[in-house]
Amino acid sequence: xxxxxxxxxxxxxRRRLEILDAAEAVAAVVGxxxxxMDLVARKARLSRALLYVYFHDKSALLLALxxxxxxxxxxxxxxxxxxxxxxxxxxxxxxxxxVAFAAEFPARFxxxxxxxxxxxxxDPDSAYDGFMVAGDRCHQAIVAAIEQxxxxxxxxxxxxxxxxxxxxxxxxxxxxxxxxxxxxGSLAREGVDGAQLIEQGFRLxxxxxxxxxxxxxxxxxxxxx
Numbered sequence: 001x002x003x004x005x006x007x008x009x010x011x012x013x014r015r016r017l018e019i020l021d022a023a024e025a026v027a028a029v030v031g032x033x034x035x036x037m038d039l040v041a042r043k044a045r046l047s048r049a050l051l052y053v054y055f056h057d058k059s060a061l062l063l064a065l066x067x068x069x070x071x072x073x074x075x076x077x078x079x080x081x082x083x084x085x086x087x088x089x090x091x092x093x094x095x096x097x098x099v100a101f102a103a104e105f106p107a108r109f110x111x112x113x114x115x116x117x118x119x120x121x122x123d124p125d126s127a128y129d130g131f132m133v134a135g136d137r138c139h140q141a142i143v144a145a146i147e148q149x150x151x152x153x154x155x156x157x158x159x160x161x162x163x164x165x166x167x168x169x170x171x172x173x174x175x176x177x178x179x180x181x182x183x184x185g186s187l188a189r190e191g192v193d194g195a196q197l198i199e200q201g202f203r204l205x206x207x208x209x210x211x212x213x214x215x216x217x218x219x220x221x222x223x224x225x
Contacts, residue, residue: 016054019044020068023061027107032062032114059118063127066115069108070134076101077141087149088210089221092202094142095173099198102177113178142166146209154214169205176201 022044027035037058041051055061080093102109115131146162149155159165180187180194187193210218 015046016064019046019051019054019061020065023065024105024107024111027065027111032107032110035062037061059115060127062111062115063131065108065111067127067131067134069105069112070131070138072105072108073098073101074134074137074141077138081141081145084221086152086154086214086217086221087145087147088154088206088214089218090145090148091142091155091169091209092206092218094145095169095202095205098173099177102181106181109177109181113174139163139166139170142169149209149214152217153211154217155209156211156214159209165209172201172205173198 019040023035023040026039026043030039035058037048037051037055040061041048044051055064076097077094080097081090084090084093143162143166146155146159146165150157150159150162160168176198180197184194187197206215206218
């Protein structure tokens with residue numbers, strides 16, 4: 001590959017990342033639902049025609065933003081797990097990493113929730129394959145932590161199939177984060193805030209997962225919130 005070709009590829013990737021940055025910035029202001037290609041083009045200081053060279057529609061743009069989000073989440077999960085020895089502590093650490101990520105990057109979390117609710121019924125292109133692969137990597141990080149807990153005895157042997165347990169935990173935490181963000185008024189009327197709701201979710205999940213002996217091991221491992 002020639003030096004000129006390398007430079008062109010680098011420039012193309014730089015421009016693509018700038019567009020994703022612009023989309024995230026727009027979503028943070030107007031929300032994902034109201035995000036338009038025109039708004040992103042203006043934020044990125046590009047013509048609409050050039051924007052469409054990189055992303056053929058809003059769905060493709062959000063898909064790329066979701067892949068970026070999942071890649072970042074997988075890195076957070078890996079870093080969280082690496083700080084703990086026991087599987088139960090790793091599971092909790094990954095859950096807390098997800099909560100922290102959603103708070104730090106609300107537009108990315110919103111894009112992920114929006115796309116998952118509106119994803120196509122069949123695979124339109126290779127970009128969607130990339131989305132699925134990125135999602136599988138995140139899911140596998142939780143599965144690995146559960147499997148570690150089964151090996152070290154901190155997670156109950158009768159908890160269920162690790163893949164199914166991981167999906168259940170994701171559904172629980174994803175849902176609680178969404179409720180804490182979108183239903184804060186309803187929670188306030190009940191005398192509850194989002195942080196309390198999420199902490200209750202952690203308590204319920206850990207009570208269902210962790211063995212009696214495992215709680216002491218998790219505390220010694222630095223877990224326990």
